[in-house]
Amino acid sequence: MSVYFARHALLPEGWAKDVRFEVSSSGDLASVTPGCAPDGASFLQGLVLPGMPNVHSHAFQRAFAGRTERAGPSGDSFWTWREAMYEMLETIEPDEFEAIATDAYATMLEAGYTTVCEFHYVHNAPGGAPYARRTELADRIVAAARRTGIGLTLVPVLYRYSDFGAQPPQPRQLRFVLSFDTFAGLWRELYDAYGADAQIALGLSPHSLRAVAVADLPLLVELAGSVPARVPIHMHASEQLREVEACLAVHGTTPIALLAQSVALDARWCLIHCTHATDFERRTIAECGAVAGLCPTTEASLGDGIFPAVQFVRAGGRIAVGTDSNVSIDVSEELRWLEYVQRLASRERNLMHAEGEPFVGTYLYETTARGGAQASGRAIGALAAGRRADLISIACDAGTEPDTALGVALFRSGAWKPEDVIAGGRHVVRDGRHAGLAVEK
Numbered sequence: 001m002s003v004y005f006a007r008h009a010l011l012p013e014g015w016a017k018d019v020r021f022e023v024s025s026s027g028d029l030a031s032v033t034p035g036c037a038p039d040g041a042s043f044l045q046g047l048v049l050p051g052m053p054n055v056h057s058h059a060f061q062r063a064f065a066g067r068t069e070r071a072g073p074s075g076d077s078f079w080t081w082r083e084a085m086y087e088m089l090e091t092i093e094p095d096e097f098e099a100i101a102t103d104a105y106a107t108m109l110e111a112g113y114t115t116v117c118e119f120h121y122v123h124n125a126p127g128g129a130p131y132a133r134r135t136e137l138a139d140r141i142v143a144a145a146r147r148t149g150i151g152l153t154l155v156p157v158l159y160r161y162s163d164f165g166a167q168p169p170q171p172r173q174l175r176f177v178l179s180f181d182t183f184a185g186l187w188r189e190l191y192d193a194y195g196a197d198a199q200i201a202l203g204l205s206p207h208s209l210r211a212v213a214v215a216d217l218p219l220l221v222e223l224a225g226s227v228p229a230r231v232p233i234h235m236h237a238s239e240q241l242r243e244v245e246a247c248l249a250v251h252g253t254t255p256i257a258l259l260a261q262s263v264a265l266d267a268r269w270c271l272i273h274c275t276h277a278t279d280f281e282r283r284t285i286a287e288c289g290a291v292a293g294l295c296p297t298t299e300a301s302l303g304d305g306i307f308p309a310v311q312f313v314r315a316g317g318r319i320a321v322g323t324d325s326n327v328s329i330d331v332s333e334e335l336r337w338l339e340y341v342q343r344l345a346s347r348e349r350n351l352m353h354a355e356g357e358p359f360v361g362t363y364l365y366e367t368t369a370r371g372g373a374q375a376s377g378r379a380i381g382a383l384a385a386g387r388r389a390d391l392i393s394i395a396c397d398a399g400t401e402p403d404t405a406l407g408v409a410l411f412r413s414g415a416w417k418p419e420d421v422i423a424g425g426r427h428v429v430r431d432g433r434h435a436g437l438a439v440e441k
């Protein structure tokens, strides 16, 4: 059993002093006890926080992060970016796919993300032929997670069409496309292979309402319900106005309303972006207990729009954050952008907070860690006995009280510096560096 000690740690009941953490051999927290002496424990400097869950990643997109910042001939948008992304993907074979994911996950750990939900929709070889093993690329994601130590919720994705009304896929989308039955087979195979692994959980996803048929939705929910585990269900929703308009044109209603008509939404769902959700749709999400998976830096990068997060959380909505396109892998940037776009939209300050929690940084961190745990389907997101031992330590100025110190770490640029990161009990980042990355870079 390993033992850690922190002067200041953020526990479910608030900041605690002189906390001892006992970690079991299975990688869970066996005990969390404030008011102890360090006695032989490994000392974690600064503030100790639960590792942040990253609820939405397409790891392979890290390969071209920052490489699409040149204006094209007739204006750029999410859709022109998507063409560039599809083009880049055409050359990526399994070894490279795994190498990119390994690098991305090590970088996530260095940034303080101890788990990732990998929204995995690249199933086929370039050109669209199936791999000899249909789990080829999913296995590569698992290999990258195992090598780096990051906790993984693998979210295999059903992607069948190019647009509403079951439009046939474009040639470049053929790497994503599986029939429903092939997808269900793939999913069961992954469940059998990894369902018992403590580092890995399995989710499931219809990519978006553009990419699946309405009739697929209840079948996917049934598939998720066919195993004893609680399987989170993720889906992109209402990210771009074009998508909302196309949905209205074909189905006479907006995407999340259509989803809510098609299945009984509940707390297993994590809807990614929700940028253009209507008031009614946001209320629906909040009331059913689903999580809105917000990806502020990607949403800014792609010109998606602004999700009214303040109204949503005040109406009881649950939120989490994801790195999505991985153009940025930095917890502080994600949380800061989440707050800052609200300020830009409303011309006010200090918006994301709640009664009893006036510190914006602490509120954002606790809220997204909790929502992230729910969306990941894993016992994470809090420093408490029985949860995974996902701990990060953040350097801070001695003598600064913890709420202020966390605010500085999140809002003063460059101040977010995880020194030690322990993921599932594995001490994978020391002095700010992931052991694997130090060798490879």
Ligand code: NGQ
Binding pocket: 058, 082, 236, 239, 302, 324
């Ligand atoms: C994705 N990205 O799944 O990576 C999508 C684009 C698609 C975002 N929605 C791919 N940001 O729609 O086919």
Ligand code: ZN
Binding pocket: 056, 058, 119, 236, 272, 324, 325
């Ligand atoms: Zn996405």
